[in-house]
Amino acid sequence: MTLSKETLDWIALQAGQPPRELTVWVEALTHGSTGETFDYQRLEFLGDRVLGLVIAEWLFERNDAPEGKLSQRLNALVSRESCARVARSIDLAAHMRLGKQARADGGMESDNILGDIIESLIGACQLDHGFAAARTMVRNWFGDAVEGRAGQKKHPKSALQEWAAGNRRKPPEYELVDRSGPDHASRFTVRVSVRGVGEATGEGDSKQQAETAAAERFLDEHG
Template identity: 50%
Template sequence: MVLGRALAPDRDGLLNKVADWVASIFGHTARDPALFERALTHGSRAADTYERLEFLGDRVLGLTVSEWLYAVFPQESEGKLSKRFNALVTGAVCAEVARGLGVPERLRLGKQARDDGAADSDNVLGDVMEALLGALYLEAGLDTARGVVRRLWADRILADAAVPHHPKSALQEWAAANNRKPPVYEITDRSGPGHAPRFTIRVAIPKLTEATATGASKQEAETAAAAALLKDLTRTVSPEPVEGRPSRKSRSGG
């Protein structure tokens, strides 16, 4: 009992720090700071983790960005809006936002997870960012959560008037336009612990050239590999002319 009384002030102090931080980043006074503490808690630290809140926050972010894009780009087709949406809600983007808010320093991680680099994992940070949005939605409602997303994502949604072209789609289109077989993706290595994996992907245009990249998820690594190969191709390979004259091969393709 004496120990419990000694620990209580420390617990209150930690929750007060969480509440102060939430107020500073969201402009919201937390009624239940433990809810936001849960959004910062990884499975290596406690059983009560951010996962359920992340599930909810993912939907809050998706709805907010969808309706925002619908309003900002009234002339664009569903396909173009989808490309913009997919570029804005990736785990990597959510992780960037989380880093800007100072989330890595406030993550509740077990020692091994911290030693393994979970505090800088795009997977973990992206999920926690969505969990924080889920917690905010539960406490303050959709209007407040919507306002926070619009503030934190404003520079990204308005940064480029052109529709973003996903590297994998662009590479697929390049191959078709140049009479090449579709790109082939292959996992060549997987390393790291379960909460902070690293995937290495090789992508190849058969009988032409290839590129390799590493990422925190299979999708991230494939995207990076496609971007690297596309950059190499557009720099070193001339488009296939109408007459059918063979295009010059990439130096890396042999």
């Protein structure tokens, strides 16, 4: 089982070092819909516990709030929605392994799947590189949320959706206009348009990455 060079480089960036045990990272990125004999759920279980410990330690260090306040803050930071926001900020969807039907059903944008895989990746980092590396990964990912900066920089697709609504326009429409290259190294081109405003195109190694690039370019040109 292999991963694309782009995904391997992305993993190295997130973990702070290249993967050593590749199979654990493949498992972490794999949804049950692929039909493989493995998926991310066991690593999600581990990563959930590591995430909770790291955030709890972090909150304990930062203030002297009572247990009830700390617990309330912890629950908000490790929630499914919080994990999904982290997933979108690092473009996780471009690297997830989902089956065709799950993709068609919107799995690449599902908060549940995005959040679960964030936790499974933390579990993979714990197994492959140890707790110190997993701790650093969590602190890098959740720093904005812990420091109260979450939401200041939105994912381009979310930002474009809000821009269209704020300008009383219909939601942006995404269209795949080109796909080239072999299956293991495909290149996608996507056009996004907002009726009555204009359009922009973006490219990427996945449809989701191309959509993100197109949304970002649209905002640069028309936002």
